[in-house]
Amino acid sequence: MSVLAAVEPIRTQVVRADQSDNREWLNEQPVCQLLTQHHIAHVGLMEAPQDFQMLRPDQSGTFMLACYEGSGMVLADGQWRQVSAGQACLLPPFVTNAMKTTGRMPWRMCWVRYLESRESNPIVSAGSPVLGSYDPQPLFHAISGLHAECAGLNTPANLHLWTELIHSYVLRFAQPHQADARLWKLWDAVEKSLDHPWTLEELAARACVCKEHLRRLCRDELGRSPMQHVTFLRMQRARHLLSTTDDKVESITRQIGYMNPHTFSNTFKKWIGWRPSEHRR
Structure with missing residues (x-):
């Protein structure tokens, strides 16, 4: 169960893999079934207003968040961690996922949420960071492009390209080539x-x-x-x-x-x- 709370409206652009998730905030969002090839449940862009809070007790998949403006707090490794513009946060599956805004300015972010079983190996590995520097613009534009394509011509070849880019940008952070x-x-x-x-x-x-x-x-x-x-x-x-x-x-x-x-x-x-x-x- 997810708990969302905010005084002002939460602005989102979301693309989901299918129509099985009937939560209100996903109901009217476009569908791209190609996301399932990488076990992605949904991707999106969010502008979280002042007093935004979200709690998901049992997140059933790896969750990556990349911030491109403002800052907020994410519960990671059992403690609250600040995620600011130019940073990304990676949370493993089947843990409590919580986020909140702390200032007056909106917190703008893009995210990718995977759907993984308890028996499968998640994309989080021994070398995966929990929080680090990350250029959010490529992921932001890839999610924007996928959303526009789904809402427009919906061309399979273009959907495939945007989907592959999104997954690769997540892996760039989740499975980095260790410099050392x-x-x-x-x-x-x-x-x-x-x-x-x-x-x-x-x-x-x-x-x-x-x-x-x-x-x-x-x-x-x-x-x-x-x-x-x-x-x-x-x-x-x-x-x-x-x-x-x-x-x-x-x-x-x-x-x-x-x-x-x-x-x-x-x-x-x-x-x-x-x-x-x-x-x-």
Whole structure:
């Protein structure tokens, strides 16, 4: 269930993949079935006014937001993060998604929302950032072009081109080519051994850099500290195991490197939005 609130009207331009979602704000929007080829549920442009708030408790797909004017706050990794013009935010599936405006100026953004099953591998990977610098103009124009084509001549060849561009612009942010191979190798090793009791000192030694340099690299490329990224990878693995296995919570706790199920449960609730026991209901 989504909860939207705003004193002033919310202005949107949306293209949806099909007509299965009958929420009021999507009802009159054009359809492009080619979006389903990339498991995209809908794309759009939004002008969020003052006092805008949105809460989606169980977002069933990766969500990317790119801001081209103003700023607002997004709930990511269990904390509120500011997203300003020239930045993008990437949220994994099946977590609580919340956004709100904080100032008097409108918050203008474009977004792409995927539809993924709990068993599938989302486009969010070990190297995906949560927040970072991003030029929103190519994505903005691609979504505008798709909307205009859907509302106009609706030519299949043009729909295909706009759809491919939108997906590629998301991947440009979600799956970047790591400029520093040391980071790629580090997170590949961590993801393969999440049960290991990783420390900042060991992560830095693995990457052959000092702790402060590793912090700077991770902040610049991922928008998280090194240990926050370890937690992110652990929570994503836990979510996947809860969705695809019958393993007990105690077993999953140990598989991802926690000794105390209570600590794991509290961390999972902070990052995902609910407790592990509630994930299977």
